[in-house]
Amino acid sequence: MFVLAVIYENCTGCHLCELACSFKHHGVFDLSLSRITILTKPEVQTSVQVYCLQCRDAACERVCPMDAISRDRNGAYIINYDRCIGCRECAYACPFGAISFEVEARPIKCDLCGGEPECVAVCPHDAIVYMEEKKAARELKKAKAAGVAYGLYGGKETSEHPRKKAEEAVEYLMKLVEKSGELDV
Ligand code: SF4
């Protein structure tokens, strides 16, 4: 099973992941429609990504009165909108605040983009990675042992994921737009 993991130190708070996410799911660049949220604290130069951790025994799945949430083959919890009644119980139950709502009161959450997360592809600093769960756990252990407070890898120098250039990220976004053929830019 693959999981989304973050290298906090690599994140510059550029919000490109949020833009790519909203475009992928809604066809618009709108931060409020992103399933990943970047909280920035410029005063301490820190950015933290908030997103669904696809928990084992997930609270959202358990509380849903309509059994509208289930796991797909990638391990992502998916909302069945044919069953969802918009009661918001899932959002209240999520301990990570990873479920938000569209204007029509439909809950939205990370679905791992069907196994090819757009945020990972676009991030110009490789701050988000998608890797095998056991490997991610090992890296977290290593980071903890090294006394690192944030992130899986504990720093830019030790990251085995080379940074992309910002231009590559912009190019990627443009390709997304071109692929959709619906947006006038
Ligand atoms: S795209 Fe990468 S560097 Fe930019 S805010 Fe998202 S995680 Fe951080």
Ligand code: SF4
């Ligand atoms: S908002 Fe929808 S998915 Fe969430 S708990 Fe209510 S019925 Fe279930």
